[in-house]
Amino acid sequence: xxxxxxxxxxxxxxxxxxxxxxxxxxxxxxxxxxxxxxxxxxxxxxxxxxxxxxxxxxxxxxxxxxxxxxxxxxxxxxxxxxxxxxxxxxxxxxxxxxxxxxxxxxxxxxxxxxxxxxxxxxxxxxxxxxxxxxxxxxxxxxxxxxxxxxxxxxxxxxxxxxxxxxxxxxxxxxxxxxxxxxxxxxxxxxxxxxxxxxxxxxxxxxxxxxxxxxxxxxxxxxxxxxxxxxxxxxxxxxxxxxxxxxxxxxxxxxxxxxxxxxxxxxxxxxxxxxxxxxxxxxxxxxxxxxxxxxxxxxxxxxxxxxxxxxxxxxxxxxxxxxxxxxxxxxxxxxxxxxxxxxxxxxxxxxxxxxxxxxxxxxxxxxxxxxxxxxxxxxxxxxxxxxxxxxxxxxxxxxxxxxxxxxxxxxxxxxxxx
Amino acid sequence: xxxxxxxxxxxxxxxxxxxxxxxxxxxxxxxxxxxxxxxxxxxxxxxxxxxxxxxxxxxxxxxxxxxxxxxxxxxxxxxxxxxxxxxxxxxxxxxxxxxxxxxxxxxxxxxxxxxxxxxxxxxxxxxxxxxxxxxxxxxxxxxxxxxxxxxxxxxxxxxxxxxxxxxxxxxxxxxxxxxxxxxxxxxxxxxxxxxxxxxxxxxxxxxxxxxxxxxxxxxxxxxxxxxxxxxxxxxxx
Numbered sequence: 001x002x003x004x005x006x007x008x009x010x011x012x013x014x015x016x017x018x019x020x021x022x023x024x025x026x027x028x029x030x031x032x033x034x035x036x037x038x039x040x041x042x043x044x045x046x047x048x049x050x051x052x053x054x055x056x057x058x059x060x061x062x063x064x065x066x067x068x069x070x071x072x073x074x075x076x077x078x079x080x081x082x083x084x085x086x087x088x089x090x091x092x093x094x095x096x097x098x099x100x101x102x103x104x105x106x107x108x109x110x111x112x113x114x115x116x117x118x119x120x121x122x123x124x125x126x127x128x129x130x131x132x133x134x135x136x137x138x139x140x141x142x143x144x145x146x147x148x149x150x151x152x153x154x155x156x157x158x159x160x161x162x163x164x165x166x167x168x169x170x171x172x173x174x175x176x177x178x179x180x181x182x183x184x185x186x187x188x189x190x191x192x193x194x195x196x197x198x199x200x201x202x203x204x205x206x207x208x209x210x211x212x213x214x215x216x217x218x219x220x221x222x223x224x225x226x227x228x229x230x231x232x233x234x235x236x237x238x239x240x241x242x243x244x245x246x247x248x249x250x251x252x253x254x255x256x257x258x259x260x261x262x263x264x265x266x267x268x269x270x271x272x273x274x275x276x277x278x279x280x281x282x283x284x285x286x287x288x289x290x291x292x293x294x295x296x297x298x299x300x301x302x303x304x305x306x307x308x309x310x311x312x313x314x315x316x317x318x319x320x321x322x323x324x325x326x327x328x329x330x331x332x333x334x335x336x337x338x339x340x341x342x343x344x345x346x347x348x349x350x351x352x353x354x355x356x357x358x359x360x361x362x363x364x365x366x367x368x369x370x371x372x373x374x375x376x377x378x379x380x381x382x383x384x385x386x387x388x389x390x391x392x393x394x395x396x397x398x399x400x401x402x403x404x405x406x407x408x409x410x411x412x413x414x415x416x417x
Numbered sequence: 418x419x420x421x422x423x424x425x426x427x428x429x430x431x432x433x434x435x436x437x438x439x440x441x442x443x444x445x446x447x448x449x450x451x452x453x454x455x456x457x458x459x460x461x462x463x464x465x466x467x468x469x470x471x472x473x474x475x476x477x478x479x480x481x482x483x484x485x486x487x488x489x490x491x492x493x494x495x496x497x498x499x500x501x502x503x504x505x506x507x508x509x510x511x512x513x514x515x516x517x518x519x520x521x522x523x524x525x526x527x528x529x530x531x532x533x534x535x536x537x538x539x540x541x542x543x544x545x546x547x548x549x550x551x552x553x554x555x556x557x558x559x560x561x562x563x564x565x566x567x568x569x570x571x572x573x574x575x576x577x578x579x580x581x582x583x584x585x586x587x588x589x590x591x592x593x594x595x596x597x598x599x600x601x602x603x604x605x606x607x608x609x610x611x612x613x614x615x616x617x618x619x620x621x622x623x624x625x626x627x628x629x630x631x632x633x634x635x636x637x638x639x640x641x642x643x644x645x646x647x648x649x650x651x652x653x654x
Contacts, residue, residue, distance in 0.1 A: 002530075320514075325508065325575065326502050326531040326579070
């Protein structure tokens with residue numbers, strides 16, 4: 001029998017056992033949808049990670065006060081992480097004393113030859129107002145002499161801060177475009193904690209941040225001691241010497257701060273190294289989740305096999321009739337294999353649709369907690385792979401029943417009631 | 418001298434029921450000539466259906482040889498046997514054995530699809546034989562929408578569609594009323610008489626066997642009589 005005729009008969013078999021076929025298809029749908037959703041989450045995370053890594057400079061380190069072994073593992077520098085109250089010894093010998101990074105540390109860093117630039121920063125929230133409207137945003141004070149050379153941000157309009165600047169600011173594009181009813185532009189004046197600042201640059205990002213010279217920032221951010229920093233960004237001369245330079249900086253700081261490796265009270269992190277570690281962790285997590293999803297696909301495959309065995313039993317008489325009128329073993333085998341493959345194919349296609357819908361919903365539901373800010377990504381590769389796997393699962397699960405059907409003796413099959 | 422179409426040479430068929438071996442046929446020797454109308458008769462359990470299965474290449478003997486057109490079918494692989502069945506033999510079963518999820522037309526078309534005949538030609542031929550059995554107007558009905566007699570006519574159409582040399586009918590009127598049964602046997606008679614088909618009919622009904630030209634009588638798995646039917650009945654009209 002020609003292949004397309006076998007396919008026609010297989011399709012007819014699926015259509016004539018609708019409920020059982022659809023229940024079996026449902027098993028495959030759940031399996032494929034889980035795989036698609038999980039793979040899309042993984043690919044979304046991967047894309048987000050790659051996008052972040054592409055903006056990270058490999059020669060930039062961040063120094064902050066406090067230390068924990070998992071420092072900043074799950075957030076970019078400055079967003080969280082370090083146990084700022086932990087550690088003891090050196091600048092933290094007395095419990096009442098705050099552990100900080102200050103001018104002394106910066107002076108020490110300046111003596112290290114491998115360091116090219118040092119940018120001490122303070123960060124906090126400040127109230128702003130513009131044309132009668134008010135709000136609160138994040139303000140970062142930076143060393144305007146080096147910031148333009150050390151930042152990985154790009155400008156959309158205007159310029160970065162320079163050494164002569166005092167009461168000027170650079171703002172994020174979201175703040176410029178949508179924070180107030182009226183957009184903010186270059187040379188417009190924004191009031192921050194009662195002081196006026198002129199906008200000289202707008203960053204090409206979607207933040208609501210404000211960057212200003214650190215001396216000015218001390219006057220607008222509350223509870224900041226002069227010459228004490230929230231973090232220090234360090235640019236090293238040779239990216240290839242990253243590990244060696246980090247070791248050297250850590251040793252120097254431990255001496256200055258009178259701490260040992262055990263009592264270390266600061267964190268020196270490389271965003272690129274941490275991103276790589278985080279990527280490896282995500283990859284392990286993805287593999288684990290994929291393995292769980294694969295189990296549901298295997299359950300679906302067992303369902304296909306079960307349906308096919310039942311179908312062979314149910315169709316035994318029909319197989320006998322077909323053999324009596326000239327069907328070869330291969331014809332019967334192909335019809336049952338196509339039947340199983342069709343179940344897999346339909347399950348696969350519906351699974352991709354359901355998986356795509358799920359993966360589209362996930363960032364909305366869990367975006368902030370699952371690092372899905374970059375969204376999920378259903379790639380063509382995962383779609384093709386899902387179809388191939390679901391059809392393959394159908395064929396593999398249907399192979400034994402199909403073989404069994406093909407080997408039925410016509411006389412026995414005809415006698416079957 | 419007539420050609421031998423089917424020859425059974427010392428054929429035994431033994432079924433195993435657990436440890437016990439039950440012989441259904443015991444050393445059967447018979448020649449069936451081309452163009453003959455043969456009725457295989459005998460009581461229930463005499464081995465009639467077993468013999469039909471063997472003659473129809475649906476089963477193989479435990480011992481002995483079966484020749485179909487001088488070819489020993491006991492040595493053929495299953496794929497060759499399937500092809501041989503499809504091209505040489507048309508089956509008519511007592512319970513019609515139609516595929517329930519197909520229409521009458523699709524049931525009749527199926528043997529031609531299995532023989533890889535082109536769609537147009539196969540469709541034309543299927544319609545032709547359905548017309549021959551008087552079912553042109555019901556070709557798109559499923560078996561469940563047809564009477565027993567109509568289903569058996571679809572079964573006859575299916576057996577004829579591939580233009581086989583042999584028509585093998587197993588109790589063809591067994592599930593029909595007497596009027597419809599007579600129509601079926603008269604159709605078989607005409608296929609033998611007018612179309613020159615070799616018709617082999619298994620029946621326990623001696624009235625039906627009267628339409629056959631040759632009688633082969635079985636008892637306890639052995640042929641006890643092979644005889645020409647001198648009083649062969651002809652259809653009325």
